[in-house]
Amino acid sequence: MKLIATLATCFNKPASVIQELIPQNTQFAQYGHACQLEGGDVMHAHDFVPLRSDSQDKSFVQYQLAVDKFAHLPHRAPEFHLQDFFGKILCFVIVDIPHSPIHNIKADSFIYAFISQVKISEPATNQCGINYYKDLGPTEFVGLNQIKCVVGCIKDCGKWSIIDQSRLLAQAVAECN
Numbered sequence: 001m002k003l004i005a006t007l008a009t010c011f012n013k014p015a016s017v018i019q020e021l022i023p024q025n026t027q028f029a030q031y032g033h034a035c036q037l038e039g040g041d042v043m044h045a046h047d048f049v050p051l052r053s054d055s056q057d058k059s060f061v062q063y064q065l066a067v068d069k070f071a072h073l074p075h076r077a078p079e080f081h082l083q084d085f086f087g088k089i090l091c092f093v094i095v096d097i098p099h100s101p102i103h104n105i106k107a108d109s110f111i112y113a114f115i116s117q118v119k120i121s122e123p124a125t126n127q128c129g130i131n132y133y134k135d136l137g138p139t140e141f142v143g144l145n146q147i148k149c150v151v152g153c154i155k156d157c158g159k160w161s162i163i164d165q166s167r168l169l170a171q172a173v174a175e176c177n
Contacts, residue, residue, distance in 0.1 A: 006112065006141040007095070017103050022095070031092040034111065034144060041150040043113070045091040056152060059089045062164060063115070063147045086151060086162050087115035088136060092144070111144040121159065131162045 004022070008015045032048025035041070046059040063085050068078040091114050099107040116139050122132035152163035 002139065003093070003095070003112070003141050007097070007110075010110075010143075011097075011105060013103060013105070017100075017105075021098055021100055021103075021105070029094045031094070034092045034113070036144070036147065043089055043092075043147065043150055045089050045113075047090045056150075058150050060086065060118075060151050060153050060162070061089060061113070061115070061147050062086050062149050062151050062162075063113075063142050065142070065146060084148075086118040086120070086131065086133070087140075087142075088118070089113045089115050090139070093141070112141040113144060113147060115140055115142050118162070129164060132159045133162065134159050 004015050004018050007018045007022070011018065030045075030048070032045045034043050034045075036043075041061075042058060043061060044058040046057075049059070051057050051059075064082045065085060066080040067083045068080055070076040070079055093112045093114060095110045095112060097105060097108050097110065099105065116136040118131075118133045119135050119137040120131050121134050124131045149164070153160050154163060155161075
């Protein structure tokens with residue numbers, strides 16, 4: 001059902017239209033690896049790629065979603081802004097949408113990451129931008145183009161810190177110049 005809601009939002013169509021296009025018993029191709037184009041990060045799906053003790057867990061990512069800042073006000077017109085999230089990729093799913101002239105939808109394929117969102121317990125307050133979390137939260141489908149980068153996670157004193165390597169590298173380069 002979450003995938004139907006995601007696609008309904010993507011196409012700006014009612015969920016019933018998407019359910020017509022994608023029957024309930026549809027099997028989707030699932031994958032354990034994905035790579036962003038133009039030198040982007042290689043990402044692993046936690047449920048498909050076993051983690052070796054000597055390697056980085058490449059299933060944790062930072063991604064951006066458009067969030068309605070007035071979602072709590074049902075009669076107010078939505079006003080969207082981009083918000084950063086962190087999460088663990090469980091799998092990658094390819095969704096093929098068939099052509100539907102009745103609903104003005106062209107045939108296309110989409111790649112989604114099924115992500116368990118990280119519940120931030122201590123938001124970043126310092127210059128390094130390190131967030132802390134203890135648990136994973138709800139799951140959601142996120143378009144591959146919405147994923148910004150792979151992030152690292154380090155356990156310290158019973159909580160996990162999220163290390164955005166691109167941000168730290170950018171700061172190190174800026175400090176050297």
